[in-house]
Amino acid sequence: MLDGILAGLSTAIMPTNLMMVMVGCFVGTFIGMLPGLGPISAIALMIPITYGLDPSSGMILMAGVYYGAIFGGSTSSILINAPGCSSTVVTAFDGYPLAKKGQAGKALALAAYASFTGGTLSAIMLLIAAPALARVSLSFQSSDYFALMLVGLSAVAAFAGKGQVLKAWMMTIFGLMLSTVGIDKGIGVERFTFGLTDLMDGFSFLLLAMATFALGEILFSILKPEPDTSAEENSALSEIGSMKVTKEEFKEVAPVAIRSSILGFFVGVLPGAGATIAAFLSYGLERNLAPKDKRDEFGKGSIRGLVAPEAANNAASSGSFVPLLTLGIPGSGTTAIMLGAMISYGIQPGPRLFVDNPEIFWSVIISMYFGNLVLMVLNLPLIPYIAKLLAVPRTVLLPMIIFFSITGVYLVSFNTVDVFIMILVAVIAIFLRLATFPLAPLLLGFILGGLMEENLRRSLMISDGELSFLWERPITLTFTVISALVLITPLLLTAFNRRRVKKSEFVDDCD
Amino acid sequence: MLKQFRKRVASSLIVASIATLSSAAWAADLEKIHFIVPGGAGGGWDMTARGTGDVLMKADLVNKVSYQNLSGGGGGKAIAHMIETAARQQDTLMVNSTPIVIRSLTGIFPQSFRDLTPVATTIADYGAIVVAADSKFENWSQVVAAFKENPRKVKIAGGSARGSMDHLIAAAAFKGEGFDARKVRYIAYDAGGKAMAAVLSGETPLLSTGLGEVLEMSKSGQVRILAITAPERLAAAPNVPTLTEMGNNTVFANWRGFFASPGISDAKVAEWNKVLSKMYKTDQWATVRDRNGWIDNYRADKDFYAFLEQQEEQMGALMRELGFLK
Numbered sequence: 074m075l076d077g078i079l080a081g082l083s084t085a086i087m088p089t090n091l092m093m094v095m096v097g098c099f100v101g102t103f104i105g106m107l108p109g110l111g112p113i114s115a116i117a118l119m120i121p122i123t124y125g126l127d128p129s130s131g132m133i134l135m136a137g138v139y140y141g142a143i144f145g146g147s148t149s150s151i152l153i154n155a156p157g158c159s160s161t162v163v164t165a166f167d168g169y170p171l172a173k174k175g176q177a178g179k180a181l182a183l184a185a186y187a188s189f190t191g192g193t194l195s196a197i198m199l200l201i202a203a204p205a206l207a208r209v210s211l212s213f214q215s216s217d218y219f220a221l222m223l224v225g226l227s228a229v230a231a232f233a234g235k236g237q238v239l240k241a242w243m244m245t246i247f248g249l250m251l252s253t254v255g256i257d258k259g260i261g262v263e264r265f266t267f268g269l270t271d272l273m274d275g276f277s278f279l280l281l282a283m284a285t286f287a288l289g290e291i292l293f294s295i296l297k298p299e300p301d302t303s304a305e306e307n308s309a310l311s312e313i314g315s316m317k318v319t320k321e322e323f324k325e326v327a328p329v330a331i332r333s334s335i336l337g338f339f340v341g342v343l344p345g346a347g348a349t350i351a352a353f354l355s356y357g358l359e360r361n362l363a364p365k366d367k368r369d370e371f372g373k374g375s376i377r378g379l380v381a382p383e384a385a386n387n388a389a390s391s392g393s394f395v396p397l398l399t400l401g402i403p404g405s406g407t408t409a410i411m412l413g414a415m416i417s418y419g420i421q422p423g424p425r426l427f428v429d430n431p432e433i434f435w436s437v438i439i440s441m442y443f444g445n446l447v448l449m450v451l452n453l454p455l456i457p458y459i460a461k462l463l464a465v466p467r468t469v470l471l472p473m474i475i476f477f478s479i480t481g482v483y484l485v486s487f488n489t490v491d492v493f494i495m496i497l498v499a500v501i502a503i504f505l506r507l508a509t510f511p512l513a514p515l516l517l518g519f520i521l522g523g524l525m526e527e528n529l530r531r532s533l534m535i536s537d538g539e540l541s542f543l544w545e546r547p548i549t550l551t552f553t554v555i556s557a558l559v560l561i562t563p564l565l566l567t568a569f570n571r572r573r574v575k576k577s578e579f580v581d582d583c584d
Numbered sequence: 585m586l587k588q589f590r591k592r593v594a595s596s597l598i599v600a601s602i603a604t605l606s607s608a609a610w611a612a613d614l615e616k617i618h619f620i621v622p623g624g625a626g627g628g629w630d631m632t633a634r635g636t637g638d639v640l641m642k643a644d645l646v647n648k649v650s651y652q653n654l655s656g657g658g659g660g661k662a663i664a665h666m667i668e669t670a671a672r673q674q675d676t677l678m679v680n681s682t683p684i685v686i687r688s689l690t691g692i693f694p695q696s697f698r699d700l701t702p703v704a705t706t707i708a709d710y711g712a713i714v715v716a717a718d719s720k721f722e723n724w725s726q727v728v729a730a731f732k733e734n735p736r737k738v739k740i741a742g743g744s745a746r747g748s749m750d751h752l753i754a755a756a757a758f759k760g761e762g763f764d765a766r767k768v769r770y771i772a773y774d775a776g777g778k779a780m781a782a783v784l785s786g787e788t789p790l791l792s793t794g795l796g797e798v799l800e801m802s803k804s805g806q807v808r809i810l811a812i813t814a815p816e817r818l819a820a821a822p823n824v825p826t827l828t829e830m831g832n833n834t835v836f837a838n839w840r841g842f843f844a845s846p847g848i849s850d851a852k853v854a855e856w857n858k859v860l861s862k863m864y865k866t867d868q869w870a871t872v873r874d875r876n877g878w879i880d881n882y883r884a885d886k887d888f889y890a891f892l893e894q895q896e897e898q899m900g901a902l903m904r905e906l907g908f909l910k
Contacts, residue, residue, distance in 0.1 A: 113624075121634075210781070211781065211784050211785040212785065213785065214782070214785055214786075214787040215782070215787060256658070256692070256745070257745070258745055258772060258774045259745060259746060259772050260745060260746045260747065260772075261690070261745035261746055261747045261748055261908075263692075270656065270657035270660050270661060270664075270693070271656065271657070273656070273657045273658060273660070273692070274655075274656060274657070274658075344777060344778060344781045345778055345781070396781070400781070400784065400806070401780075401800075401801055401804075401806070402777045402778075402780055402781045402784075403775075403777040404777070404778075406624075409775070409777060412777075413631060416800065416875075416876070416877070417875045417876060418875075419875065421800035421801065421803070421804055423800075423801060423804045423806055424804065424805075424806060425804045425805070486655060486656060487653070487654060487655075488656055488661070527774060531771055531772070531773070534739070534769065534771055535739060535771060535787060535788065537736055
């Protein structure tokens with residue numbers, strides 16, 4: 074194995090391959106920044122170029138583009154609330170409020186540090202344990218995925234503000250309902266399509282996110298123009314360039330970044346989950362772990378809420394290389410394209426890859442370290458300039474965001490109907506916002522709903538309709554118990570606190 | 585697999601724009617071909633169109649090749665586009681495969697191959713029944729014996745919905761053994777890769793998929809291919825038995841081919857076929873074909889049409905039996 078790692082290292086530091094890392098990261102970041110264009114677009118663009126390269130260089134280039142795009146996707150999430158790809162949707166939840174507060178520079182810098190932590194830690198985990206991790210990714214079955222999605226759903230309170238839990242649940246259920254639209258994946262029956270071809274593929278997650286967040290936000294701010302604060306704004310804007318993160322803040326988010334990286338990596342290793350799920354899960358986890366005074370900041374510009382999904386989605390994107398390289402199983406659309414490219418090089422990813430082609434296997438993993446460094450070096454100095462985007466007068470910025478979010482959605486499908494659906498969803502979103510419904514739970518319900526349903530149906534079919542799978546598999550049982558605990562604990566705590574209060578009152582009376 | 589790509593893949597604009605590369609060749613047979621891909625970039629249809637277009641250009645058979653990804657409605661969007669804009673699609677070929685037959689039978693889109701001009705099928709993939717390397721099933725007859733004992737225990741995974749290709753292949757294979765096709769317990773996964781993960785993790789014992797997707801994995805010893813639905817053993821996989829040699833006369837080919845808009849002249853179809861058959865003889869084609877694990881399966885024009893009708897009948901009968909068609 075050491076021989077292989079050394080061979081990989083010597084391949085990875087060849088000037089051509091170092092250049093591939095740089096080019097990949099640069100192209101990826103740039104494409105990722107454009108709303109709607111994510112890693113799949115970026116990689117699909119690079120494929121014709123990679124055919125002319127040798128396999129290692131090609132893979133290194135594509136890997137660079139992949140994590141570069143996820144890195145870049147956070148920029149548009151933070152600055153204009155329009156996620157570049159689905160895995161950076163969660164980044165917008167706290168990143169955009171931070172930017173609105175005039176801390177865009179800091180938010181971008183924190184996102185960069187978090188991505189770097191996620192990427193580097195997961196590259197280390199890959200290097201140490203990639204072959205062994207193959208077993209982890211195969212240990213999950215449908216019932217385990219179902220239970221994992223349950224855990225995700227139970228974190229819904231994390232996506233709600235104070236006193237909004239009931240509304241958050243209503244929105245989650247709305248999201249679950251929306252996820253059933255389209256040709257159902259089990260039996261191939263059309264559901265709620267009303268015979269419309271355009272609804273057959275269901276709603277796209279990115280469309281919903283863009284409509285509710287980017288477009289909804291703009292229309293809302295037009296409807297309810299905030300009082301003229303140009304003087305204040307100017308002073309806030311002058312700070313945009315400042316990307317200083319204080320020592321206290323570093324201390325606060327360091328454990329968050331490490332936890333989220335580990336969680337994100339393992340979720341990424343599972344072929345049935347992926348970076349978007351990882352971001353949602355780590356956000357929910359961090360909110361539950363946060364001390365009470367910090368918890369209320371979530372959704373309003375919490376630095377924890379920004380760092381968690383950013384570290385997790387980058388870690389997950391490296392994690393997804395485990396099933397790809399060691400088993401030949403693509404866990405996402407992006408890795409499926411990379412698998413196709415590898416096969417066309419005549420390389421079959423699988424258990425024999427790091428025996429037969431160690432230099433490819435290890436050089437890709439080692440190039441990830443360089444890649445993450447390159448991303449940092451490339452992006453940190455640019456942040457002040459990128460953040461200046463917000464200094465653009467609102468009358469220019471708002472139409473720009475409308476333009477980018479609409480073209481972003483159009484580019485996903487090349488379907489004009491999607492644009493109309495998007496506008497309709499945005500209008501509905503405005504009404505929901507006026508009634509103070511939180512919108513993040515809608516996205517949570519939507520993204521988890523489809524996966525949850527599919528996995529539940531499969532588990533039921535496999536166990537011949539018995540519910541026994543819920544307790545027969547240890548992994549499933551563990552997750553089910555966790556989600557039950559997450560749901561019940563707050564209730565118990567409230568009840569317990571009430572009793573204690575009563576008791577103390579009683580004692581007081583005695584005195 | 586296609587389904588997964590169709591849903592997730594974005595991208596096409598950039599790809600389309602950079603793909604419009606042109607090479608100024610003098611002796612090209614055709615001026616230009618525009619490929620319409622009903623799914624996203626990177627999927628099976630996309631690879632077929634781009635692989636073919638690439639060879640056509642490198643072999644100087646066509647001067648200019650361009651691509652357009654048009655996903656939606658399981659391919660229905662692209663078919664509708666071919667028909668609605670037929671007048672300006674004189675140089676356009678749409679790539680498609682077996683699902684065009686299945687999906688028009690189930691009514692996912694109202695059109696069928698009859699509403700287009702079938703030009704040629706160029707490659708094929710055969711169905712494969714696969715188990716993990718450590719499976720208790722050593723060969724197909726053990727599966728048959730287990731199915732006879734208790735069909736509920738013999739669950740079979742596939743990367744697409746019930747009633748779609750992977751399910752039909754599995755159902756046909758068991759029906760060929762004289763069993764009731766409705767007894768086949770098919771578990772649908774939303775992508776081929778996930779179905780493969782399920783088989784490797786031991787969640788489901790069997791996998792129904794395309795040979796091209798598992799050939800390399802079987803060579804590396806991760807999986808065992810119990811049987812394929814080819815009429816005879818393939819040069820690419822001489823050790824893999826066919827169902828026919830085991831007395832099961834199930835033959836099924838998932839073809840990929842090209843269609844033109846309705847009302848295209850016979851002369852134009854002949855021109856396309858001249859170019860495609862020339863392409864078959866080039867070394868570039870052999871490289872691309874082998875790189876992607878494709879198997880040559882050339883049927884042109886009328887031949888292709890007859891084959892489509894025959895497949896429609898085969899699939900239709902099976903789907904009626906399974907209750908997917910009334």
